[in-house]
Amino acid sequence: SQQGEEDPQALSIQEGENATMNCSYKTSINNLQWYRQNSGRGLVHLILIRSNEREKHSGRLRVTLDTSKKSSSLLITASRAADTASYFCATDVRSNDYKLSFGAGTTVTVRA
């Protein structure tokens, strides 16, 4: 079964607005990562937040992590049409396996 689940499944916003999506997971993690996938393409790594971090920024991206609630959020500020994509969270579960478990993703559409 999948470790992470994103919410909402789909999101439609106007250009310039902020987009927020959430990820919940089930077991303790080493880190949580967010990826973007443009239509018909591979996934691209956006940001990694470690289990001992609460917030991280990268350009227009802001990620928070609440390990007590086993949840994370990704905020994209001042969205652009180019942000239209699917966004996936992935968890690095505490084990010796060194593999990521992905959620089903949030599809974001930014309207011009």
Added chain:
Amino acid sequence: NAGVTQTPKFRVLKTGQSMTLLCAQDMNHEYMYWYRQDPGMGLRLIHYSVGEGTTAKGEVPDGYNVSRLKKQNFLLGLESAAPSQTSVYFCASSYVVRTASRIDGYTFGSGTRLTVV
């Protein structure tokens, strides 16, 4: 710097045929992975490798075999394709920070779209 290269990009197979998907990375990553992506189900891990000559089963390994004879290459084989294996297949590689027991970000290939009829 090519990163992760997958071949072929598209393929149509008849039920029962076999094929091999090739993944090559030029980043000297030890860890390599094969995932399949189906609508509404995200990515599911098929097999992975923690180094040359080693492979391990993931979440959905049935019907697939893998080999990692060289560090830079990870092959995914379908011995007898079935319509249920129609999917988009992604290869990824990663650097692992063993001293911190964590994975860094994956680098993904662009995918192979496989249709089994």
